[in-house]
Amino acid sequence: MMNTSRNSIPPSIYALGFGIFAMVTSELQVTGMMPVMAQSLSVSISSIGYLISIYAFAMAVGGPLLTMLLLRFAPKAGLMILYATFLIGEVLGAMAPSYGSLIVARLITGAVSGAFFGVALAICVELVDPKMHGRGISIVLGGLMLGTVLGLPLASLVGDHFGWRESFWSVSLLSLVSWLVSMGMVPALAKKGHASLAEELSALKSKKLWAAFSTSMLIIGATYSAFSYFTPILKDVAGFSSNWVSILLLVYGAATVIGNNIVGRLADRHTIPVLVSGLVLLAAFLTLFGLFVTSKAIVVVALIGVGLVGVTMNPAMVTRVMRTANGRPLVNTVHTSVITMGVVVGAFLGGIGISAGFGLLSPLWIGVAMAVAGLISLWPEMRGTPAGEAAKVARQAR
Structure with a gap:
């Protein structure tokens, strides 16, 4: 049971963030090793690129399914099962004799990663004082930012100097350390007696919840529509050299870490204002x-600005969803799936804009359009009207 007298963040929350860091590093590690992996496995670079999409697909679809299977376990037991399964998947990736077996490994680690987000956030809510939920969530999700800023470069560095399998082994070691840290630091929590699959699924029927989901997808979609094409835009349009592009992407990553921390401190008391301000x-x-x-x-100013207010709205997004559905693990995992879909949709629409002949800047304008759509999705709550009632009023007006 949560100790509501706690006025500080318990160390276990940092352990959960470390777990997220390990899994995000696994998700992204392929990005920096495409040529060497393609040569080693005798496949095309695009085939290696598909491993990223496969991981995202497993997160979006397999994550909720795995979470449903874990509802019968106490929270910490479920977390330990996820760690063990993830380690198995990462080791299988390191030992994969063929491209097909590597796909299986990515499906396993992707599904576990999706479920881990939901379970870790549910445990965070139990361990942190309600007044500090946003701060706790920002620390857990800080692993996401650090995985991009620190985990990806380190995994790529190992892959470049020692080989891609060694990179997978290094992430396996990282996940093992994270598992042991969580085993020692995360306290055992009693399984909620009223928790059931039927109630978890029933929570997903809420129109207000899906309104919150839609805002989250649009925020992430707007950000990734632009971010996915930052490199060609910075090099081919803005005229930065390759070295400067690398530096700017590192600065962008640092901005996301700072922004995540700021939003985490504001998310509890000012959830909707933070989302509105962030989208504007x-x-x-x-x-x-x-x-x-x-x-x-x-x-440079615009790039830093996008870093400060894009994916960094995650703590406010998660806080809004948790308040709507009482922090249920399945809802958290589905929310992770929605966010993942935001990445996919944003990058896809940005690419469509370029392919349609609108130029390399079109992803930026598509991002603007999605941000405006995100503001529109917040309008009912900005006016203090539940989403369901707003829809009803709109239908009557027509």
Whole structure:
């Protein structure tokens, strides 16, 4: 049972964030090793790229299914099962004799990663004082930011100097350490007697919950529509050198860590204002980026701005969803799936814009449009009207 007298963040929350860090590093590690993996496995670079999509697919679909299977276990027991399964999947990846077996390994680790987010956030809510939920969530999700800023470069560095299998082994070791840390630091929590699959599924029927899901998908979609094509935009349009692009992406990653920390401190008391302000600023920075792309100084400011207010709204997004559905593990996992779909949809729409002949800047404008759509999805709550009632009023007006 949660100790509501706690006025600080328990160390176990940092352990959960470490677990997220290990899994995000696993998700992204393929990105920096495509050529060497393609040569080793005698497949095309695009085939290696599909391993990223396969991981995301497993997170979106397998994560909720795995979470449902774990409902019969106490929270910590479920967490330990996920760690063990993830380690098995990562070791299978390191030992994979063929491309097909590597696909199986990625399906396992992807599904576990999706479920881990939901279970870890549910445990976080139990361990942290209600007044500090947003702060606790930001620490757990800080592993996501650090996985991008620190985990990906380190995994790529190991892959470049020692080989891609060694990179998988290094992430296996990282996940083992994270497992042991969580085993020692995360306290055992009693299984909620009223928890059932039927109740978990029933919570997903809420229209207000799906309104929150839609906002989350649009925020992440808006960010990744632009972020997915930052490198070609910075090099081919803004005129930065390859070295400068690497530095700017590192600066962007640092901005996400800072922004995540700031949002985490504000998310509990100002959830909707944070989301509204973040979307307004996101649209503004993307517009600034698109209009003044030939000015390097303005591009740098816009890039940092997108880093501060894009994916960093995750703590506020998660806080909103948890308040709507009482922090249920399955709801958290489905929310993770929705966020993953936001990444896929944003990157896909950005690519469609380029393929349709609208140029490399089109992903920025698509991001602006998705940010505006996110603001529209928040309108019922901005007016203090439940989403269901707003829809009913709209139908009557027609």
